[in-house]
Amino acid sequence: MDKFDKRMKAAREDYAPSSGFVDRTMDEVRKHKIHRRFSLKVWGPTAAGVFAVLVIAIVLAPKPVHNNVVDNTKSQSGTHKAEKEKTTKSPTPISDGTDDASLERDLGSIAGSMSRSDSEQSEAESALKDNEQQISIPTS
Amino acid sequence: MTDRHEIAIIDEVRGGNADHYRLLVERYHRGLVQHLYNITHDGPSAEDLAQEAFIKAYEKLAQYNEAYAFSTWLYKIADNMAYRHLKQLKPSKDITEIQEMIPDEKPAADEKADKEQERRAVRRAVDTLPLDYRQVVTLYYFDNCSYEEIAEITERPIGTVRTWLHRAKDQLRKELYGQI
Numbered sequence: 001m002d003k004f005d006k007r008m009k010a011a012r013e014d015y016a017p018s019s020g021f022v023d024r025t026m027d028e029v030r031k032h033k034i035h036r037r038f039s040l041k042v043w044g045p046t047a048a049g050v051f052a053v054l055v056i057a058i059v060l061a062p063k064p065v066h067n068n069v070v071d072n073t074k075s076q077s078g079t080h081k082a083e084k085e086k087t088t089k090s091p092t093p094i095s096d097g098t099d100d101a102s103l104e105r106d107l108g109s110i111a112g113s114m115s116r117s118d119s120e121q122s123e124a125e126s127a128l129k130d131n132e133q134q135i136s137i138p139t140s
Numbered sequence: 141m142t143d144r145h146e147i148a149i150i151d152e153v154r155g156g157n158a159d160h161y162r163l164l165v166e167r168y169h170r171g172l173v174q175h176l177y178n179i180t181h182d183g184p185s186a187e188d189l190a191q192e193a194f195i196k197a198y199e200k201l202a203q204y205n206e207a208y209a210f211s212t213w214l215y216k217i218a219d220n221m222a223y224r225h226l227k228q229l230k231p232s233k234d235i236t237e238i239q240e241m242i243p244d245e246k247p248a249a250d251e252k253a254d255k256e257q258e259r260r261a262v263r264r265a266v267d268t269l270p271l272d273y274r275q276v277v278t279l280y281y282f283d284n285c286s287y288e289e290i291a292e293i294t295e296r297p298i299g300t301v302r303t304w305l306h307r308a309k310d311q312l313r314k315e316l317y318g319q320i
Contacts, residue, residue: 004313008281010255011262015177017187022165025191029165029198030158036202 147206154201165194168211171283172218178282179222179274181263189225193218212292215279219293223271265315273308280305 001009152160169190176186176193197204197214204213266277275294279285291298 004309005281007258007316008262008277008312009284011259011266012178012282013259013263015174015183015186017169017173017190018183021169021173021187021191022162025165025169025194026159026162028191028195029161032195032199034154034201035199 143209146210150201150204150206150210153198158198161198164210168214169194171211172214175215175278175283176218176222178278179219180225181267185225189218189221193221196221208292209289212289215283216293216295219275223275226271261316262312265312268315269308269311273304273311276301276304277308277312 146164149160149163153164172193173186173190176189177183180186180189193214196217200217204210266274269277272294276290279290279293280287285293287298287301290301294301296304
């Protein structure tokens with residue numbers, strides 16, 4: 001400890017509390033209660049605040065308009081129909097030389113090959129049935 | 141009184157036995173009043189603040205974390221009250237009150253008077269510090285707290301406590317050695 005520290009510590013002035021301090025303090029302490037950690041007094045205002053914020057959020061939340069819902073469902077059914085038609089009909093080319101046109105052609109060829117494979121499969125199935133009929137030997 | 145004994149007393153008080161709190165008041169009241177007197181330089185104010193600190197600590201006993209010493213927690217509550225009390229004092233009144241308490245005196249031949257003058261000069265210099273520095277200096281020099289205890293009471297890192305104490309010492313040296 002250097003000279004400065006000694007000088008500082010020496011400057012401490014002693015003060016003793018008056019007699020009866022403990023009794024007076026205990027008299028005051030008995031008038032008060034321990035705040036419980038989850039008491040209503042502690043958490044009540046917080047819960048009330050959270051509840052108020054939720055109510056305001058629900059009241060101010062944007063509500064969906066009824067007409068839009070109906071229109072959306074109509075348009076959805078319309079688009080669904082259009083998609084169905086696309087898979088059955090071959091797509092009409094947009095124009096030559098564009099990426100979209102080539103994509104359309106590719107999709108069309110895929111759809112065509114799918115329909116061809118379907119017809120091949122049905123032919124194979126019918127051929128199989130014919131074979132089964134030939135193979136089955138009537139028992140005497 | 142060991143820490144385990146203290147924790148047992150606190151549990152009893154939490155359980156509803158308020159009379160056991162007297163044991164804690166009896167143990168800490170002298171040191172707490174002295175500590176608050178070091179801050180306020182006023183005996184009645186120090187006692188009032190100490191009483192309020194004990195009451196508040198009792199009310200908040202459910203929130204007390206046993207990882208820390210009860211004395212540290214109590215001093216933290218007391219310090220917050222004391223420095224809030226100082227901030228609420230009107231600035232001009234604060235200065236005049238301090239000046240009245242620590243008047244300038246002519247040097248006396250008596251050794252006791254010299255010591256008293258020295259003490260007043262140091263306290264006057266400490267009162268010129270910002271509140272944060274003043275708190276750290278008071279805890280370190282007048283309450284003999286360690287850096288760790290000061291860090292817990294002030295809720296600052298130990299590095300910050302060391303820095304503040306170092307800066308406060310520089311300021312005090314200028315204030316004290318500038319007068320001589």
